[in-house]
Amino acid sequence: MTRVYKALSPFKETSIAPLIVFRIIFGSLMLFGTIRFIIKGWIEQLYVEPKYFFGYLGFEWIKPFEDDLIYLPFILMVISSIFIIFGFFYRISAFILFICFTYVELLDKSNYLNHYYFICLISLIMVFVPANRNFSIDVKIWPKIKSSLTKSWCINILKFQIAVVYFFAGIAKLNSDWLLHAQPMKTWLQAHHNIPFFGSFMQEEWVAYLFSWAGCIYDLFIVIFLLSTKYRPYAYFTVISFHLLTFYLFPIGVFPWVMIFFTLIFFSSSFHDKILDFFTKKKWREIIQFNNPFSVNKKIVKAFLIIYISIQILVPFRYLLYPGDLFWNEEGFRFSWRVMLMHKEGLATFYLIDPKTGRKSEIDNGNFLTRTQEDQMATQPDMILQYANILKNHYHGKTLHYGDQKFLIEDPEIHAEIFVSLNGRPSQLFVDKKHDLTKFKYNLYHRKWIEPFQE
Amino acid sequence: MDFKRINLVYLSISLLLLINFSCKKDPEVEQPNFNKGTLLSNLADNFIITSFNELESDFNSLESSFLSLQSNPNQSNLDDLRDQWRSSYLTWQTVKIFDFGPLRELAFKGGAGTYPTDTNKVNTNITNGNYNLGSVDNADAIGFSALDYLLFRTNALIDIQNNSNYTQYIFDVIEKMKNEFMQVNSQWSTYKSTFIASTGTETTSGFSLLINEYNRDYELAKKAKLGIPLGVQSLGIPLPEYIEARYSGISLVLLKESILALRNVYLGDEGSTTGQGFHDYLIHLERSNLASTIENTFNQILNKIDTFSGTLETEISNNSSELNELYDLIQGQVVNIKTDMTSAFGVLITYQDNDGD
Structure with missing residues (x-):
């Protein structure tokens, strides 16, 4: 355990490039997702039209703002997403984005989606990582914070969070309905029997089994291959194919794109350097190679990381505390990455x-x-x-x-x-x-x- | 690490072959060929377009019957008009299932009248002689149910003979329905190709709209045609003022026609023409038990309706326990069509497209 921990050594200095690229991707996707949400009229449908709301246990006091004020959190999300992209008042913007997004999600559990929960967590993490210490307006205002290096935990915690989503989604698929009966895949796929060319396959039993098993294996193992330098390009190609397929077959909105872009974080820092080089048209690290370590209490960071990681690993298993069938009773079902499962x-x-x-x-x-x-x-x-x-x-x-x-x-x-x-x-x-x-x-x-x- | 030695491609190919092989061992049972596109074309050609055309011609006959009555206001012409009203109202029971596309966009379902009719509003409109039937306020002063009142109330003939405002109001109600529906029907001819090509699973697809509206119409028949007047939503106190077509007393006829239309759409069979319906889709999905349960329940409901000889109003006061049995039969079918059938089809019952996960 200690060896693994040392290998991951949270305070090792590493290039900040992956974090910068992730910040820009995160901000852009949040901007896109929020604008799409507004344009689709979902604010009215989900937060204005209902007369009653299903709050979460302990959070039932959170109520939607009255009348037009309900637009406020969404407008703030648009603004803070733009600020995040440009790294302008980054920490405050990330905090506002996290608060607004989480507020909206807490209003009504009828709209619960694992991927919304995922976004809540990622936006929380983004508040604590120094993703503004390069390629940002903040470093123009406060040149002292500029740095081309960062601590490795800032990048690894994001990888961890993505790994959690995939791995637990894979574990959740290890059940007899999914593996032995290819359900609900069979039901979902046959409904596509009219799509061009592949339509007739969609009614074939073996296709449903193939999709179920492939999905399960993909979820369980994709992160291991993404972590391996040798297999990463193949793994990423699989990521793209997998999510494009789900995008085509199932009504899952922006999330395939979120996963496709977020998994870029697994690529090496030199890969991210090249992305940034493309924007600066020169070798950015050679020109501005310097480190401005920020002083943090390592013990506090360690403690927080351990707590966060433990929660993430334990919460999906809380269903074991309940008797009966999990899918039927749905006790301990949410916040556990049971994605497209039943x-x-x-x-x-x-x-x-x-x-x-x-x-x-x-x-x-x-x-x-x-x-x-x-x-x-x-x-x-x-x-x-x-x-x-x-x-x-x-x-x-x-x-x-x-x-x-x-x-x-x-x-x-x-x-x-x-x-x-x-x-x-x-x-x-x-x-x-x-x-x-x-x-x-x-x-x-x-x-x-x-x-x-x-x- | 060990995983580097594992050839991913080799692994996936062998897995693929394994699954393929293990499934090929099963003797192939040939399922009856089914295609949602064929189902949609069948419904479009044999139900939607035929019933829409029929309703359009019904409205034309309604108009001409009215004109005869206007020029010659006697009992036999009034009876003619009543018959025309009745047959168009019966045709409407099929048409109203398909509340999507042009019917929805032009909001015709509301234009066909909400019941019960607000008779005070109708009378005020007639007295004033000045009204806008298209306004939201008049939603319960128009359509089939307004005509039910205007044509069947006592003294209807006397008013038709003596009160030109009264006659004009009947005319305006008929014209409004007729003109609006002509528009709906003409748009359907272009909408048809969109509809039958739209076989996907997204909530806006033709197939999803059909399933959603089918269920909605069934539940509305259950609630409005029987449940509310019977008192199921009012602590068991009957509410005769909510009876559909109360003045003509044809409520049970309309209920039967509505259930019959829903059954025929389910089977995909119209008269002697057989075609693909939800029933065939269920059999294709190896859910023949469910398919026959639904068919049998429809038949039980229809047989039960036939046991009533009076109007809904008289049966409510004399025979409410039998009506409650009928209601339970109708209610029992909801889970079959809304839960079991719909989930077997893999269609989401919802109006909102969303980011699923």
Whole structure:
């Protein structure tokens, strides 16, 4: 262990070029992604139209800004991305970008994507690495910070984060649905049977198995090959092919591009030197070769690195603390890089019961949730409880008038009958109508009210 | 390190061969040939275009029946107009499934009328003789349901004979529907090629739109045609004022027609013509159990509707337990078509395209 640690030696001096290139790529992709988000009208769809929001446990106090103010974090993201590209007030910009992006992601877990979480983490890391110490406006303003070297941990932590995404995505694929039944790949691929030339292959069983196994092997081993000098060019070619294929086949937006560009960090510093040489039209390191080490407390940096790395490695395994099927119960599912892993559809019918009269109403989910929220809620137990609470709070203390009758609703019961289909199986009962969901607390304990999964 | 000795290319090729080989051992079971493009063309040719053309000609007949009634306001001409209204309303039950493309863009579904009709609003409009039927305010004073009130209420004939504002209002409602739908129908002829070529899985593809709207229409039939009047959303208190076509009393006929249209689209068969529908796709995907469950449930629902002899309003007050059974049957089908069928097709039920992961 100590040998590995020494080999990685976090405080070794290394060229800053990879970090500079990464900063420019990161800023550009964030700029592109944010503008795309705004243009697609997703701010309105996701943060203006919904009447209710599904906050994360402990973060439910985070609410969207009212009216046009909700645009503010996005505008700040655009500005800070531009500042990051040019290295202008870099640390503050990186911090603002991290805060705004994370704020938006915390608003509603209906929009949770592993890759958004990945961006949160990368933007957090970017706050702490000195990616502005060359090729930036900051070094024009403060020439003293200019440096052509940096500490190796600043680059390795980024490699680590990318490795975590791939490796855990690979581990998550080591399950019988994925490897032995090629599900959900089979379902997803057959839907493409009309694409030109390859269409007929998409319905072939062996193609689904090939894609499943290849995807799993790719995720598990790609980082090892990216780390090897000899195999890196082949590995990077594989990265490009893999992500272009997923971009073509699946609705995954900008993320293939994020992964294709971010993995450039694995290339040697001389590779990054050449990129920078291309922009300066000369050998930049020969001309401005000097080092301005910044004094940091090595112990503090080490401690933070160990804590961060441990969290990243342990969090994806927290599902082991829960009994039952992970895909079914989704306890310990998020923040674990289970990317494009399962196909889950649900139908949730909620009922309001007036305890005084025993009368029952079916709830029209469309009156409370957007389609996206309803779809997400129907298969995710924590969101089911949150929705039951939304309904309870909505009806509690309300007087309902129907015809010439009046009902004052107090402490209503909320029941739900939910069916879920997982990875192409016929749907089965997920939540039984017998439970009053308002009686259950939203916490991290195992949820016994979920019907057990039947193979 | 050891991995440098492993030849990646060799590894992947052997793996590929291995998988290929192990799967080739299975005897090839020939699946019935299926193609989403064929399904979309079948629906376009045999359902969409035919029902759209039929509705356009229904509206023309509706207009001419109205003109006869206007020039000769007697009971038999009113009966004629009522019959025309009824047959166009029945055709609409098929057309409304396809609420995408021109039908959606020109917002015709809203233009066909929201029920229940606000009769006060209709009466005020008639008295004032000054209205804009296209305004949002009048959304529940137009369309089929406004005509239901205007043609079937007691004293309808007397008003048609004596109140020119009343007659004019009927005319304006008919003209609005007729003209707007003509536009929809003419745009469909160009939209057709886009639709049948759009077989992808993205949420904007023709196939995804079809599946999404199909499910939406089914759920709307469940909720609005039966559930709400029956009281399933109002603590079991029936709400007869929400009955569709309350004045003519054809609500159950419309419900049946709507379910029938949904069943036919599901099967892909129209009358004696058989074609590819969702049913064929499910069988192709080796989900024949699900396919027959859906077909049988549709038939059970239709048979159950046939057991009711009265109007929805009378059945609600006399026979609500049977209607609740019907509702449960209809509700039970939602999971089959919305959850099982849709997930088998690999289509995302959503309106928003997103960054999936």
